[in-house]
Amino acid sequence: MTVTVNRYKCGYCGACVSVCPRAALELVETWIEINNACNDCNTCVNICPIGAIESVKE
Amino acid sequence: MKDKYDVIVVGAGPAGSSVATTAAKAGLDVLLIEKRQEIGDPVRCAEGADKEGIKRHIKPDPRWIAAEVKGSRIFAPDGTKLQISEELFGAEVGYVLERKIFDRALAEQAVSSGAEVIVKTRATGLIRKNKQITGIHACSIGELVDVKARIVVGADGVESKVGRWAGIDTTLAPKDIETCAQFLVSGIEVDEYCQFYLGNNIAPGGYAWVFPKGRGMANVGIGVLGSRSDKGMPVKLLSKFVKHHFPKGKIIEMVLGAVPASGPIEKTIADGLMLVGDSARQSDPLTGGGILNALDAGVMAGTVVASCIEKDDVSEKALMEYERQWRETIGKKIRKALVVKEKLVTLTDEQFNTLAQSIKGECDSTMGVFDIVLALFRANPKLLWEFRNLIK
């Protein structure tokens, strides 16, 4: 897993979920869960309207 | 909650409530689940909708009508103004709704038609018997449950998972989504017109909007084409826009969200399953409007569900009737809108300005969308050659 969501910033809108090609994201009521299918493509990072998703360099 | 229903509808937005109402009225046993604890909240919408369209589905009620609008104005990047009647944005203006109340009123309508609604209950997967979908796994107020149904309807909005679970890939490419931010701004002067602002510095591949909400308030928002967005762009651009246009305005609410702008997708049904509304990507790719398409598709889906259950055949083949109906109506409209959108996102600010200036004189407040396209085409045959098929 190589992206993280800042849940203090996230507005739980689901935009990121709809573009994730790996279905790695899930909007659970008011927060985003990321599973390990994520392959660090960064698509969600650029879609999030408020910039709540960080890509983490390992 | 029982352990078996005729129909389970996942998601209590306009699409889900519309399917549930229609199917329950036809006498079916319907469960409508919503993962949020409050239906309609938080809002992800600019709340504009065509009056006549809304009236087809629910009796107008002042509790959910925030304002009524007379028409719209479009501003080119250089400020050239086009003023047009309410049909311009197709079904998108007329009422400005209060969606928190509107969505709940639609759910109430489903309940009074006989459906059961359960909130804070999230579908987490599909139950299958061979190829056939026969129910859902869900998490209901923290408890894992399995619920069976003859048909599962995915009305789970832009973030839809139901289709993907059934093998229908509804993932949106960044070029097929508008990522949006909106502020409810108070203490400002707005009249009874919706305003749209075009320009690559204002909203790359999208537009900014101002929808009056009455009492000196407006929904002021921005949609950016996903493929042209970067981290947090919609909120940054919106803050700039609001500062410029409403320096004295106070922001009293913030909305984030995204609208599918893909046009019709390949498939919205499977054995024992159908998708409706934003989950079926039925929103208008040009305007981002999706409320009415969701409501209309909901009625089509609910009606087909009822007749398929009556005939005891919920196979993909039997559900084709739904697919046929929505493609014939909504599908045709959004396919045309997609052609226009794909052209608009390629225009430079200079081209926007030229287009707007070319029809400024002819444009009056009685023109609808079709007249505008015609006028644009007459004035700019070269630039708009691709649109000739729309005009035939």
Ligand SMILES: Cc1cc2nc3c(=O)[nH]c(=O)nc-3n(C[C@H](O)[C@H](O)[C@H](O)COP(=O)(O)OP(=O)(O)OC[C@H]3O[C@@H](n4cnc5c(N)ncnc54)[C@H](O)[C@@H]3O)c2cc1C
């Ligand atoms: C900023 C913005 C502005 C917009 N402006 C307009 C406008 O002015 N006019 C217009 O017509 N349209 C507008 N739209 C589009 C419009 O909001 C949508 O098209 C419309 O809400 C679609 O309805 P729906 O029922 O398909 O989906 P939604 O209204 O999104 O409802 C889906 C529901 O499903 C629930 N759900 C999701 N997953 C699950 C699950 N696993 N289990 C249970 N429940 C689940 C969600 O919580 C949600 O309540 C706008 C959209 C945005 C983002």
Ligand code: SF4
């Ligand atoms: S980085 Fe790519 S794969 Fe990972 S969650 Fe985001 S969109 Fe999905």
Ligand code: SF4
């Ligand atoms: S797109 Fe951003 S704000 Fe929206 S749910 Fe995802 S992380 Fe949260």
